[in-house]
Amino acid sequence: MRSADRVTAVLLFAFSVAFVAGALKYYSWWGSGGPGSAFLPFWLGLVMSCLALGLLVRSLKDRNPGASWLPRGEGLRDMLVVLGITIAFVAFLNITGMVIGTAIYLLILVRYLGRHPWWTTVAIALAAAGFNWLVFVHWLRVPMPEGIIWTF
Amino acid sequence: MGFGVAFTPFNILMAIAGVTVGILIGALPGVGPPSGVAMLLPLTFGMDPTSGIIMLAALYAGTMYGGTITAVLINTPGESASVVTCLDGYQMAVQGRAGPALGIAAIGSFIAGTIGVVLLMLVSPLLARWALSFGPPETFALMLLGLTTVTMLAGEDPLKGYISMVLGLMLAMVGFDIISGDARFGFGIPEMMDGVDFLPVAIGLFGLGEVLYGAEQKGATQVKTSLRLRDVLPSVQDFVRTKWSIARGTLMGFLVGVLPGAGPTVAAFMAYTLEKRVSDEPEKFGKGEIKGVAGPESANNAAATAAMVPMLTLGIPGSATTAIMLGGLMMWGLRPGPMLFEKNPQFVWGLIASQYIANVLLLIMSTLFIPLFVRAVRIPYSILMPLIVVFCVTGAYSLKNNVWDVGMMLVFGVVGYFMKKLGYSPAALVLALVLGPLAERALRQALIISDAGIFILFMRPISATLTVLALVAIAVPVCRALMTRAR
Structure with missing residues (x-):
């Protein structure tokens, strides 16, 4: 936890300096009769x-390095797999x-996590995909990404 | 007038859906009220705003009860407002009295919720009328108070709470500035010009972030219970014993819930402390005392109702959940605040009337269908988790029908995971993100009309009081931290 705090602190400090610099460089500090668009960003x-x-x-x-917070072993693997498959799901959304x-996402992930x-x-995959279609596409008429496989 | 709106078949259906989903979400560990409301908000875009808020408010009430089920049965609170219920509720279950524990919680919730709505009905119009006289300094001071109190109560580490809050405010600066027309921090990306939408952020932080956290802790939240719930109804004796606990919990819950920043969780804790203090046999608490269930459970429902008061009348949400609802109101094109009562009376009174219905529904569901919900709680995490992600993705997408928002949701899912791991407060971030633009406008307007700069906040009685309170809220945790270090 201690090392994580140090890293976070340095990152946040760099971010806030860039934030202030960007605000002052590109936006106005004082507008017509009142504070401009750089005013609050500067103070924040x-x-x-x-x-x-x-x-x-x-x-x-x-002085206390604190408990280790980084996941290890199986926990780390599961977390990364869930994250990775989810990113892939979103990245391929316009194709699938x-x-x-x-349906594909659930097939892979439910099988992986639960055996x-x-x-x-x-x-489960079919029921969830069907529910998704019924509520969002059919009922609420949200124009979902249709993909190249199946067009409605 | 409100009942005419609330009693349409569609709105009753929405209330039933809200309560049912709410109990489920409350009962499932890992998804709490804020993630529930954030994930269901996109469903309401196609609806009339009144139906939408009826569903979300019913859901909020439902989660307060749902959290109790897991707290009592498996000693794992489904959401934070039920943490104290574990103390005596689980002990009652161990002694074979899970039924009465759940039953008294249901009855207490019903009574507290109903009285809460009556109080909401009486207090809100008065508060709204008073708030009509607020100028920009008062509005800003009020928002400052809301932000600081939420942060104060958010976690153990005040420094990290404030970092979360300021980060939320910084994110709120992105996008078009209404006063000058500058597109701030857009980096030339068209999607960034509109600013950072709170909904993908909220879904990411609360929904996906929790899932990632849960994926890592797999096994820890496995639900296994062999308890049979033959009898959920508590005996008359139980009820007589707890009637004053329910009354005290209701009052305490409402008072705490109305304050900006202090939500159901704080209310439940305070009610428990109160019950223990007024009891003749405080040593029984923690060992299955039914009063220790009745008081806090009444308090969290009363507080969930009361949290609507500042949201509707002042436009200041008291918690992460009401912050997301407030964002929803703005998306539906309504302006929260004192004018809401004059401009959209059918919306406000429809919502209030629907709360009565929601409470009756909650009582029916929580007594008749408990075995069903208990079974639902046993859905393995490996099935539940992917389904939650699917809902997060669909919800983030349907906000504006673009994949950009889904990407934002993913990014904030990872941010939420780290925030949870490292002890930062996602609630403070979301609240700041929702309030940021409103607070900035109020501050700048206040400075425009001021001849004393920022000190205008101290020159008007109401804004001075609120600002001083906000400064106290900042000072208290700082002093406490310094004192513990000195020791």
């Missing part, structure tokens, strides 16, 4: 840089379309 950046410094100082003074994408029998997995 300033407050954030102070908070980040506070966090940094506190974590530097801290929402309904088919949903449920195939028929359960397929039933």
Whole structure:
């Protein structure tokens, strides 16, 4: 936790300095009769840089390295797999379309996480994709990504 | 007038759907009221705003009860407002009295919710009329108070709470500035010109973030229970014993819930402390005392109702959940605040009337269908989690029908995971993101009319009081931190 705080503090400090600099460079500090568009960003950046410094100082003074917070082993693997498959699901959304994408996503992930029998997995995937289609496409008429496989 | 709106078949259906989904969401560990409201908000875009808010408000009430089921049965609160219920509720279950524990929670919730709506009906118009006289300084001071109190109560680490809050405000700066017309921090990306939408952020932080967190902790939240719920109805004796606990919990819950920033969770904790203090046998608490269930459970429902008061009358949400509802109101094109009562009376009174119906529905559902919900809680995480992600993706997409928002949701899902791991407060971030643009406008208007700069906040009685309170809210945790260090 201590090392994480240090890294976060440095990142936040750099971010807030860039935020203030960007605001002052590109936007107006004072407009016609009142504060301009750089006014609040400047103060927010300033407050954030102070908070980040506070966090940094506190974590530097801290003698206790704190509990390890990084996931390891199976936990880390599962988290990364869920994240990775989800990113792939979103990245291919325009190709697979929402309904088919949903079904594929669930097939892979439910099977991976739970090792449920195939028929359960397929039933869940189809039911969820069907629900998705019924509510969002059919009922609410949300123009979902259709994909190149199946056009409605 | 409100009942005419609320009693249409469609709106009753929405209330039933809201309560049912709410109990489920409340009961499932890992999805709490804010993620529930954020994920269901996109469903309401095609509806009349009144039906939409009826569903969301019913859902909020439902989650308060749903969290109790898991708290009592498996000692895992489904959402944070039921944390204290674990103390005595689970002990009652161990002693074979899970039924009465759930039953008294249902009855207490019903009574507290109903009285809460009556109070909401009486207090809101008065508060709205008073708030009509607010100028920009008062509005800004009020928002400052809302932000600081939420942050104060958000977590153990005030420094990280404030970092979350300021980060939310910084994100709120992105996009077109209404006063000058500058497109701030857009980097030339058209989607960024509109600013950072709170909904993908909220869905990411609360929905996907929780899923990623849960994926890592797999196994820890496995639900296994062999309890049979033959008898959910508590005996008359139980009810007589707890009637004053329910009354105290209701009052405490409403008072705490009305305050900006202090939501159902705080209310439940305070009600528990109160019950223990007024009890003749405080040593029984923590060992299955039914009063320790009745008081907090009444309080969290009363507080969930009361949280609507500042949201509707002042436009200041008291919690992450009401912040998301407030964002919903703005998306539907309504302006929250004192004018809402004059401009959209059918909306406000329809919502209030529907709360009565929601409470009756909640009582029916929570007594008759408990075995069903208990079974639903046993859905394995490996099935539930992917389904939640699918709902997050669909919800983020249907906001504006573009994949950009889904990407935002993903990014904030990862941010939410780290925030949860490292002890930052997603609630403070979302609240700041929703209030940011409103607070900025109020501040700049206040500075335009001021000849004393920022000190205008201290020159008008109401804004001075609110600002001082906000400064106290900042100072208290700082002092406490300094004092513990000095020791």
